[in-house]
Every structure is written in C-alpha cells, then in structure tokens.
Amino acid sequence: MKTILRLSLLLLIVFGLDLAIDRLLLHGIHHYYGLNEPSEMLLLGHSQLMLAADKERMENELGLKISKYTQEGVDMTTRKVMAQHYLSFPSSDSLRYVLYGVDQFMFNPKGLSAKAYKLFYPFLDNRIIDRYIRTECSSRSDYWAHKLIRTTRYSDLLLNASIRGWLGNWSNLKYGTEDIEELQLNIAEGNMRQIAFDSLLMADFLSTIDLFTAKGIRVILIRTPVIDLLNDYQPDAYKQISEWLEQLAERSPLIDLWDINSQMEHDHTLFFDPIHLNPEGQQRSTELLVERFKHSFAQ
Amino acid sequence: MVFNSFDFLGFFLIVFAGVWVLGRITENPLPRNLWLLTLSYYFYGSFRIEFLALLLYVSLVTYLGGLWLDRLRSRENPHRKGALALIITLSLLPLLYWKYAGFLYGSVTGALGLTPEANPFAGLLLPVGISFFTFQALTYTIDIHRGKIAADRNIIDVFLFVAFFPTLLSGPIERARKLLPQLKNTYRTDFNTLFSGAMLFSWGLFKKMVVADRLAHYVDQIYFDPSAHSGATLCIAAIFYSIQIYCDFSGYSDMAIGVARSIGFSLDKNFDQPYFVTSIREFWKKWHISLTSWFTEYIYIPAGGNRVGKVRWVGNIFLVFLTSALWHGAAWSFLVWGALHALYYLAEHLIHPNKEAVVHSRLRQFGSGILVFALVTLAWIFFRIENIHDAFDIVKRIFTWAGTGVSFGTSSFSFVLTCVALLLFFAGELALRHNALSFENNPKQTLSLPNIWWMATTFLLISLLGVSGNGFVYFQF
Incomplete structure (x- = not known):
C-alpha cells in the first residue's frame, strides 16, 4: 500500500510540475507570437518577414496593437494552419489587417523544413494544431509522447521564444552581412533555391487569403527583400511570379501588394544572408512599411 | 531500437x-x-x-x-x-x-x-x-x-x-x-528493483540526452570543418567531446545496468567517475572498467604483466593499449590514441614508479586532475577525428591559439542551455561522489521521498532539455 502511495505521489509530482512548467512556457510563447491577444494587425510569414519587421517600432509609430506570428521554415500549407490557429482565438475578432510575407520561392516545396510541425508542439491542445501535427508527424509514439508529456513540446528555439515573450524582446539578432563573393560562387554553381509553382502550395496560399478576406480583414502581401543577385537569377520565372501576385492583388479590394524589395535589394549591407535582413535592414524595411501604411490608410 | x-x-x-x-x-x-x-x-x-x-x-x-x-x-x-x-x-x-x-x-x-x-x-x-x-x-x-x-x-x-x-x-x-x-x-522482481533500476536508467538517460547529445551538436558542427574555426573554439570542442563521450558511454552503461537491475540481474559498474582522478593509472581503473579489466585479465597478465623485464613490460603496456585502440576501430587515428595513452602511462610510471600518484595538498590534487583531464582530452582528438592529418592540424591550431573569436555553434541560446546542462550534470556527479545521492539497490531507501523528488526532477529535465537524434558513440565499435 505504501509503495502504491509513493508511486502515486511520484506520478502526481511529475504530471503536476509538467503542467505547471508548460503553462509558464506557453504564456511566454503566446505573448511572443501575439496569440490570444486582441490585435489589429497580424504579421504572418516565415523567417524573412520575422527579420524584416520590427513589431515594437511599428506598434509605436502606427499606434496599433500587432501580433507577429512568424515561424522559421514554414511553407504555405503550414502558414494556412497558422492562420487558422490565430483565428481560432476569440481575441482575433479585433483583427483588421494582415501583413503576409511573400517572395519568389514561396511555391517551391523544397528548401523549407519538412519538420516544421515540431514548432507547433506547444499548441497541441488546440484542436487545429492537434489535427495538423497528427497528419504531419510520422511516428505515433512521437505524437503521443508530446501529447502526454507537455515539457517535451519545447525545443531550444521554442524555449528561446518563450523567454523572449516573457521579456518582451522581439529584436533581430542576426548581426553581420552576406558574403557576396561566396554568394556569386554559389549562384554560378547553381546551388540556389529555384522558383517553382507547386499547385498545392498555391491553392493553400489562396485559401489562406480567403480565410481573412471572408471576415472582411484586409490582406497586404509584403514582397519581402531578397538580394538582387538572387532576384536576377531566374528572370523569366521571377517576372511570372511577380505578375501573378500583381494580378492577385487586383482581384479584390481587400488584397494589396506592397513591394519593399525593390527599394532594398541593391543595398547588400542590409542583408544577413541572401534572403534575410540584419538589424539595420530590418529598421529600413520597417520604415518603408510604416510609411506605406500611413500613406495608404491615413485616417 | x-x-x-x-x-x-x-x-x-x-x-x-x-x-x-x-x-x-x-x-x-x-x-x-x-x-x-x-x-x-x-x-x-x-x-x-x-x-x-x-x-x-x-x-x-x-x-x-x-x-x-x-x-x-x-x-x-x-x-x-x-x-x-x-x-x-x-x-x-x-x-x-x-x-x-x-x-x-x-x-x-x-x-x-x-x-x-x-x-x-x-x-x-x-x-x-x-x-x-x-x-x-x-x-x-x-x-x-x-x-x-x-x-x-x-x-x-x-x-x-x-x-x-x-x-x-x-x-x-x-x-x-x-x-x-x-x-x-x-x-x-518487485517495485523496489524496478524503481532502483529506473533511477539509474534515468540518470544514464539524462547524461545521454541532455548532456552528450547537446554537446554532440556543438562538437559535430565544429569538427565538420575544423580549419574554419579558431584555436579557442577547437579547444572548447575538444573539452566538450571529452565530456560528450563520457556521458554518452557511461550513460549507456548506466541504462544497461539499470535495465538489468529492474529485471533482477546485477551487472558490474563500467565507469567510476574517471574525470575525478589525479593520475592516468587511476583513470584507466575507472574508465570502461569492463574492457580494461578484460584486457588486463586476458592479455596483459598472460603476456607476463609487470613480472617481466623492463623492456618486455614496456612492450606489454603498448600491447594492451594498442590492442584496445584496435578494438575500438581499424584506423591509424585510434592507434595514435592508444599509443598516446601508453606513453602517458609509462611517463607517469617514470615519475611515480612504485605507487599510485601521491598528491598531498588539495591544490596539487586539483592541478593533477586538470593535467590528467587535459592529456586525456588531447588524446580524444585523435579518437574523434578519423583523418589523422586533420587531428594534428586541430592540435596545432589549439596550441598556437590560431584565429580569433569563439563560435557558439548553431545559436548562442543553445550554447547557454548546453552550459546549463553541464552545470546540472556536474552537480549530479558531485552529489554522487559525496554520497548525497546513491543508485545502490537498497530496498529500504528506494522509494524514499528524496529519491521520488530526484526521479521526478530528472524526468522533467530530460523531457525539457533533452535532445534526440544522435546514436550512441560506442555503437560503432
């Protein structure tokens, strides 16, 4: 009897602490991504938008509450899940604008993380994320381990996000600049990601936009900066995707396309790598976004 | 599996x-x-x-x-x-x-x-x-x-x-x-043996998933292209590898002994805190004990051990260490690793011929411990790096303190977490060393409250800080 009591105590301590630590970490993560918080603007995208937009500066200069739900290596399908996830919170009723990061590689299924679903483990209690992870996760034991033991849901990246959420720190820490000679060498060797038009990703992208516009939320497609050498790499395909995005923006009054790429692509000092901005680049792109927003939506 | x-x-x-x-x-x-x-x-x-x-x-x-x-x-x-x-x-x-x-x-x-x-x-x-x-x-x-x-x-x-x-x-x-x-x-078998085995298993799992696999991420990244890194970074990688291989292998051994204990079998201790030693001889009495004692019993003693002339004894020492090196793998770098340890062993014998290294003051003990760890770490570079020229290049870059700056690996946050994991590991090792913690199979104490707390904390640390994806280093042998 004593043994059973002691073993029960062990289980109680383990699962009790597991739940308490999870609640603590999840609170930080929610704050970091601006989930479950009433915002008027949502920044949605992957690492390019993450490093291109200074959320705090935008909030200060635009006087809006902003959620920045950006994750590294997420493709169009995953971004659709992120949109559904964001909208599943009642607080999303206050949303008026979505700034959605787009670039020429967005419909290439290769080159992004195939295990991006792991970034969403902390939200496993959410029914949309649960369904998504159940589909993506190849191992059932892996799924159930994360379902049952909450502290396993946090990778270093997510622990970092949680701590930054608690500290209220959204700063871009990617210091340094791109090595242009190495980039030129890689381009010459053909080691770069290609522009592609995967129909499934295109469909997911369009349905993501529909999710917002159906609620009367304005979607602004942000052409995030990519270094010019890469923009000139496949001129025909680049032109094709640019035209496709322009046509999309013309389709609905609730869709806009803002190109901050063309104003930044030639200044190589602003890039940490060919597709990501350093802090200096982030300030420049944020400045452009704020100017454009004020110009377009001046009250 | x-x-x-x-x-x-x-x-x-x-x-x-x-x-x-x-x-x-x-x-x-x-x-x-x-x-x-x-x-x-x-x-x-x-x-x-x-x-x-x-x-x-x-x-x-x-x-x-x-x-x-x-x-x-x-x-x-x-x-x-x-x-x-x-x-x-x-x-x-x-x-x-x-x-x-x-x-x-x-x-x-x-x-x-x-x-x-x-x-x-x-x-x-x-x-x-x-x-x-x-x-x-x-x-x-x-x-x-x-x-x-x-x-x-x-x-x-x-x-x-x-x-x-x-x-x-x-x-x-x-x-x-x-x-x-x-x-x-x-x-x-009963809950006591199960719990006692589980405690040892969880400590092994902690060493493997929280310490060794975290260190492996850093070490693998640095050793992927050693020439791109400074002497300081390579020095950190070398120290990390010393701890990685210990936590990886002793972690596995603890898990094996814990599993066997849970089903009622008693296996011999394979590691006995080998980095807390002050001599090379002591190190080999506490590192991979089952293999060292195997070579001692079945090769060294039949070859005459130390009851032979000096030249033959030196030959016996080299025989054991080089055989041990070849047991680990057929590569020249392993042979260099074995030869280095043979040289360490003989040099130590030359300095302290008839007894275990005698060190009196705590300061000298600490100094000897650091020296032994440094020598063992140096030898591990040859164990880890397959290409012998690369290994020598790493040693050269460390000793000349080549280049500037220190790499923190994939991210500075992960590096900080790795340091936290190392601190927790050292705390655990010290607790074991000073008997504040014990994994002995004692039915009266197995399900004590401190043990329950320890088990719960270890479990949560593994699930929170553990990383996966790396195989065990010793599986390749």
Missing part, C-alpha cells in the same frame, strides 16, 4: 511483465531465460534482421566450443591449447572480417604501392555490438580453458549469456563466471 526511444519503453514493459509473471508462477528459471532469450533476439533483430545470423554463429561456436574444451579438461591433454586457439579464431572471424578486413586490405595494398580501383570491404556495414558480444563470449571460452568455470550444457543459458539484451550492444562486457550463475537463480 535504442534505449533512448519510446519503442524501447514498450519493449521493456513487455520484458518486465514476462519476468514478473514467470517469477511468480514457477521456481524454474528456464521459462524466464527462454523469454529473455527470445526478446533479446527480437531486440537485436530490430537493428537488422541479418545480423541475427552472426549472433547465432558466435553463440553456437561458444556453446559447442565450451563442450569441446570440457571434454579436453585434463591439463595434460595435448589438444587443449590448439582447441582453444581454434575456438577463439572461429569466434573472432566475423569481427575480423567486418571490422578489420577493409583496414588490412587498404594498408597492405598501400604498403605494396598498389592502387586498386576500390576497396571491396569498404562498404561493409559493421554489425552493431559485435565487438562487445564477441568479447563477452570469449570470457566463457577462456574461463573454461583456465578451469575457472565448467562448460554449461544448457544451451538456452549460454545463448542468453551471449545475447543478453542489456549488455548486447555496448556492454558492460560481463564475465561468464559472473552472469551465468545469475541465470541459474530464481528471484522475484
């Missing part, structure tokens, strides 16, 4: 349930041993089903060889030594083929100046654990020859001794005279 997987957890629960039930319905150990043998073969087959043929072969040679040696028991029998040599050779054949054929072929063709198009042995996949179960099997054969044990006619027990799943992949290399008698006994 490795210890640090959920598949293994399911497997272990099935093993434990069978042993628990069989221990309650019969006094005869045969059903339990048959159960363990079947599941041990399933465990090994889960890596690659073809490897089971090798395990069967080594077990069969060991069993039949034992019976043959028993028949030639009389010391005067002229065929005894020949029979022993034949059985040992037959036992070693798979190991020699899979592990050393490629190296020998490359070395011989290289020495003869031949340039064959391709090494026909280069693509051979080394069966996991082959060095461990072969050496474990040899203890049975040699001990029968020496008259220390009698041949066992029970084929199930001998086959289980060779294939016992906790020790099968990476040891500890158990002696037949220690493990076989345990297979003859009946006992009852």
